[in-house]
Amino acid sequence: MQSTKVFLAPDIFVAFLDRAHPKHLHASAFFRYFAQEQYTLYTNTTNIIETCTTITQTMSYALTKDFLKALQQSSINVLYPEDSDLRLAFKTMLSYESSELSMQEALMASMSSRRGILSICTLEYIHPIFGISSFYLPI
Amino acid sequence: MDQLYSVKQLAFILKVHPLTIRRYIKEGKLPAIRVGGNVRVKDSDFQNFHSTLSMASPQQSIILKAKKYSAKLFTNLDPFLRLSGKGASIK
Numbered sequence: 541m542q543s544t545k546v547f548l549a550p551d552i553f554v555a556f557l558d559r560a561h562p563k564h565l566h567a568s569a570f571f572r573y574f575a576q577e578q579y580t581l582y583t584n585t586t587n588i589i590e591t592c593t594t595i596t597q598t599m600s601y602a603l604t605k606d607f608l609k610a611l612q613q614s615s616i617n618v619l620y621p622e623d624s625d626l627r628l629a630f631k632t633m634l635s636y637e638s639s640e641l642s643m644q645e646a647l648m649a650s651m652s653s654r655r656g657i658l659s660i661c662t663l664e665y666i667h668p669i670f671g672i673s674s675f676y677l678p679i
Numbered sequence: 680m681d682q683l684y685s686v687k688q689l690a691f692i693l694k695v696h697p698l699t700i701r702r703y704i705k706e707g708k709l710p711a712i713r714v715g716g717n718v719r720v721k722d723s724d725f726q727n728f729h730s731t732l733s734m735a736s737p738q739q740s741i742i743l744k745a746k747k748y749s750a751k752l753f754t755n756l757d758p759f760l761r762l763s764g765k766g767a768s769i770k
Contacts, residue, residue, distance in 0.1 A: 545750075559764030568763050575760060578752045599766035606762060614759040615751035 546574065546675050547652040548583040548616065549662035550590040550644075557607065558599060563663050570661055573677055581616045584651055586644055588618065625651045632669060641667050683712075683719040693729075703728070 555567035574581060588611065595604045611618070621629075628650035633643060645667060652660060653670035660666055661675040686704075690697040701718075703709040710724045753759075 557762055557764070557766050558768045560767040564764060571760060571763070574753045575755045575757060578754055580750045581753045582750070595766065598768040603766040606765065610759045610762050614757050615753050616757075616759060617750050 543656075543658050544577065544579045545655075545657040545659075546579055546581055547648060547657045547660045548581055548587065549648065549660055549664070550587045550594065551663050552661050553583075553587075553591040553607070554594050554598075555663060557595060557603060566663065569677060570675070582619055582652070582655070582657055583616055584619045584621060584648065586621070586647060590644065619651055619655070621647060621651060625654060628654065636667070636669065638667065641669075681721040681723050683714070683721060684725060686718055686720075689720060689725065 552567050552570060555561045555563045556571055558564060561567070573579075588608075592604045592607065595607060625647065629643065629647040632650060633641060633646045636646070646669075648660060649667070649669045649672050652658070652672055658671065659673050659675040666672065666674045684692075686697050686700045689700045689709075693700070700709070704711045704718065704720075709720060709728045711718050711720045713719070
């Protein structure tokens with residue numbers, strides 16, 4: 541049975557809000573599918589901060605406020621990094637061979653793996669750590 | 680007459696350190712008596728203690744775990760869905 545837990549990356553939020561984004565339709569399809577299948581969605585505080593920064597820079601500050609308001613009422617679960625999550629992320633970053641792994645990606649992977657979330661919904665490349673894969677819509 | 684257990688025997692049965700048994704006795708969780716300067720626990724007292732131990736601990740841990748990981752489901756009525764395409768980036 542496929543897991544119904546998905547971790548949301550900041551780029552998916554931005555693509556969903558921005559109708560001029562080349563992947564806006566993809567992002568909308570993801571969210572429609574999650575709502576239809578009643579998935580449990582997760583994100584973390586650093587992803588929210590990054591999303592807010594991107595929205596403010598590329599779109600508007602008013603939209604950032606709307607995003608935060610909607611997130612407050614939404615059933616998207618916001619996770620807070622614990623001490624052990626940070627330690628695991630540091631360790632992963634230090635031991636990973638590729639220099640392309642960012643701290644945020646490492647933290648996202650460590651938080652999702654520790655909570656049994658096996659897929660991350662993103663439009664970018666996912667580094668193969670902790671057996672976490674990118675989320676794909678079933679055809 | 681009830682059978683009596685020593686601290687060592689109880690530690691062996693519960694697979695804990697004898698000092699853990701002595702702590703339970705000191706905290707009043709496990710009633711004990713003194714027989715000639717030695718600590719002994721009655722079988723009935725031990726059975727009572729054992730039943731509370733096996734009943735209380737897992738239930739509480741399950742409740743705490745459920746509280747910690749109670750997650751909400753994303754549905755069609757979610758207010759976040761109303762934000763779809765609300766902004767457009769300036770290039």
